[in-house]
Amino acid sequence: GAGVSQSPSNKVTEKGKDVELRCDPISGHTALYWYRQRLGQGLEFLIYFQGNSAPDKSGLPSDRFSAERTGESVSTLTIQRTQQEDSAVYLCASSTGLAGKETQYFGPGTRLLVL
């Protein structure tokens, strides 16, 4: 079946612009995660959605970052007034069952470059 997909695959934007990144999880996966990976660094947790529960937003670096998820399907990560330090690969992952018990499946990521 289809894996996790993300769009766009690459995004170049100017400082100060807003960007919206999209993640389509595997069908039936109730858990969805967003991560950020800066060049040469590890993955940094941003936000976690589990079913209809309130999301865990504790990893969002500033109030310029927000994310939404419609039910157990598509999620969008929005970055407002982008800064150069936002340049990174944004990765989405989904999993089924209890968080922490199941394997995470990752999308290919969106490479964001803020000029």
Next chain:
Amino acid sequence: KQEVTQIPAALSVPEGENLVLNCSFTDSAIYNLQWFRQDPGKGLTSLLLIQSSQREQTSGRLNASLDKSSGRSTLYIAASQPGDSATYLCAVFSGTYKYIFGTGTRLKVLA
């Protein structure tokens, strides 16, 4: 605060060698630990998932061990091949519903 460290940061070996990648974590109260592979320009692929109650998991030429009390995990790769060249990441899940990732080991297997 959970911190995950991977050593070495980079490793280059000739084809056919057996090798060990190390992962250490500061808080032993984890639910599970996962090893991932990341190829350049691509997302992560899960290799092995070890639950906190398990000591090891095996998949083909890969074997991962977990010692919770000492805060360590190792990924053993037998008979390495050039196709194994990638960055290997470990991640621990220690509650609050998020994984904490190490910075990875960049492996290059020379033909």
